[in-house]
Structures are given as structure tokens and as C-alpha cells.
Amino acid sequence: MARLNDDAQWIVLMGFIVSFSLFFLAIVLNQATVVGQTTAEAVSEFPKEDIRGVRDVTIQSLFLDNNGPYTNQTNVQNEIRILSLNREDSVVQFSSQTDGTHTYLNFHYNNGVTAYNETYTYP
Amino acid sequence: MVNRDAQLYTIEGIAASLIILLTAYIVLNSTSIYTPGDSHINDMQLEVIGSDALSMMNTPVNGSAGTSALQAVIENNDSAGFNTIFSNILNNRTGATPDTIQFLANVTYVVPAGPNTGNVNTYRLNASRLLYGGEHAVRVSQWVIVDTYSPALGHDIFPECVFAQCRGKHAALVEVLLWRD
Numbered sequence: 001m002a003r004l005n006d007d008a009q010w011i012v013l014m015g016f017i018v019s020f021s022l023f024f025l026a027i028v029l030n031q032a033t034v035v036g037q038t039t040a041e042a043v044s045e046f047p048k049e050d051i052r053g054v055r056d057v058t059i060q061s062l063f064l065d066n067n068g069p070y071t072n073q074t075n076v077q078n079e080i081r082i083l084s085l086n087r088e089d090s091v092v093q094f095s096s097q098t099d100g101t102h103t104y105l106n107f108h109y110n111n112g113v114t115a116y117n118e119t120y121t122y123p
Numbered sequence: 124m125v126n127r128d129a130q131l132y133t134i135e136g137i138a139a140s141l142i143i144l145l146t147a148y149i150v151l152n153s154t155s156i157y158t159p160g161d162s163h164i165n166d167m168q169l170e171v172i173g174s175d176a177l178s179m180m181n182t183p184v185n186g187s188a189g190t191s192a193l194q195a196v197i198e199n200n201d202s203a204g205f206n207t208i209f210s211n212i213l214n215n216r217t218g219a220t221p222d223t224i225q226f227l228a229n230v231t232y233v234v235p236a237g238p239n240t241g242n243v244n245t246y247r248l249n250a251s252r253l254l255y256g257g258e259h260a261v262r263v264s265q266w267v268i269v270d271t272y273s274p275a276l277g278h279d280i281f282p283e284c285v286f287a288q289c290r291g292k293h294a295a296l297v298e299v300l301l302w303r304d
Contacts, residue, residue, distance in 0.1 A: 019142055037164070053266050057267075086231075
């Protein structure tokens with residue numbers, strides 16, 4: 001080979017191809033760990049359980065009665081706002097109105113990083 | 124000096140050096156160092172277990188509109204019951220040896236009556252053991268709407284409320300710290 005004859009060109013070429021394809025596989029493996037970490041970080045930073053929890057309890061509060069002297073619905077909804085701000089570091093704002101057939105709950109959640117808005121309709 | 128000898132030796136040398144450089148690059152690049160900031164990925168698993176356990180406790184039997192186990196525990200101030208149910212959900216697993224997850228549970232609420240009306244206050248629900256400061260705990264929480272007057276106890280469940288002065292439904296947040304021993 002070093003004396004410039006034409007033997008074994010295919011063997012040398014295949015050697016190069018195999019070695020370079022090994023590099024590509026190594027790069028893919030190399031990226032796999034980083035991709036896993038980035039995904040896990042993105043998932044853990046999204047406040048899924050917080051949003052789900054406060055949304056659920058807000059929807060539950062729609063079905064409370066608001067008769068005197070206890071005014072359950074007003075009390076509970078105010079307490080949800082206060083507790084969210086104090087203990088969950090999030091601003092929660094919601095209001096509901098009904099058009100006779102449906103009741104609409106406009107729900108807003110913001111913890112400074114993630115904002116979540118929803119209109120919940122029932123029935 | 125410039126003749127055509129050993130051209131392929133040179134090419135081979137360049138190719139080999141490229142291969143060595145690339146290998147070194149990939150090998151050095153593959154190490155990932157586990158820093159304290161990365162521990163939230165492990166914490167996430169504990170958070171998932173804790174959130175699921177609390178959600179299970181806060182689901183009424185058969186999906187009925189009745190009271191969930193978590194509501195019942197708070198309305199009856201049943202800290203022993205909370206310990207039994209929550210510890211079982213957290214620590215039972217396939218096989219004889221249970222897991223070793225520890226918890227400390229508080230109930231946070233808005234004071235509905237008395238001189239501190241509107242303040243946010245907390246009382247202890249139960250703890251499998253107290254925190255000594257070395258634990259690496261994660262926090263999970265669950266919302267409940269509870270009837271603050273407990274017929275079973277004959278008095279209100281929030282400490283500030285006496286003589287049934289804050290009857291009715293109120294929102295409360297069950298906050299749990301979880302860690303492994």
C-alpha cells in the first residue's frame with residue numbers, strides 16, 4: 001500500500017467507512033444521556049400537580065351552595081386564592097357565569113414561569 | 124525535499140490522527156458529572172409517589188360524591204388513621220420488606236374567625252418522625268374542602284375556632300414533606 005500499488009483498496013475503504021459509522025453511533029449514544037436529562041428537567045419544572053390540584057378544587061367549589069349564614073362557596077373560593085398565593089407561590093384567578101344551559105368557569109393560573117388558562121364548561 | 128514518496132503514509136497519518144482526535148472528543152464529552160443541582164431528577168420520583176398517594180386518599184369511594192378518606196381524616200382529626208393509610212400507600216410494595224419513605228404532614232388553612240381572621244395558619248396532622256435537619260425532603264400538596272365543624276368531635280377542627288363559630292365548608296391544603304431514610 002505504501003508503495004503505491006492498487007491492492008486492497010476496497011478493504012481500506014471499508015475500514016474507513018466502518019470506523020466513521022462507529023463515530024456516528026458513538027455520537028448518538030453520547031446525545032442520548034443529555035436528551036434524557038433535558039426531558040426530565042423540563043418535566044420536573046412544569047407545575048403539573050399544582051395546576052391540576054388547584055383546578056380540581058376550584059371546579060369542586062362550583063358545586064357548593066352559597067346560602068347564608070355560611071356562604072360556603074364564597075369562603076372556599078377566597079381561601080383558594082389566599083392559600084395559592086401563600087403556600088403554592090401562584091396567582092389563581094377565576095370566575096364563573098351561566099347562560100341557562102351551561103356554566104362556564106374561566107380559570108387562570110400563573111406562578112411566574114408557567115401560565116395556564118382554561119374555560120371549563122359543564123354540563 | 125518535495126517528491127512523491129510516502130504520500131499514502133501521510134494520508135494514513137492524517138486519517139489516524141483525525142480518528143484519535145474524534146475518539147478523544149467523544150470519550151471526554153460522554154462523562155456527565157452529577158452535581159447537587161441534578162438531584163431534582165431523583166426528587167421527582169418521590170414527588171410522583173407522594174402526589175399519587177395523596178390523590179388516592181382524596182378520591183371518594185366508587186367515585187361517589189361522598190367524603191374522601193383524606194377529608195374524613197381531617198374532619199375527625201384522625202392523625203392515627205392518616206398515618207395508617209398514608210404509610211401503607213407509600214411504603215407497601217411487592218415482597219415482604221416495605222419501603223422506608225418518611226413523612227411529615229401539615230394542614231394549612233385560612234383562619235376563618237377570631238382576632239386573626241384572614242391569616243394563614245398551619246397545624247400538624249401527623250409525622251412518621253420529626254425532621255432533624257439532615258433530611259433531603261420534597262414537598263407535595265393536596266387541596267381539600269372540609270366541613271370545619273366535626274359532629275364526631277363535637278367541636279371545630281381548626282384551633283382558632285371555638286364554640287362552632289366557623290361552621291361551614293372551608294378550603295385547606297394538606298402539605299406533606301417526604302424523604303427516604
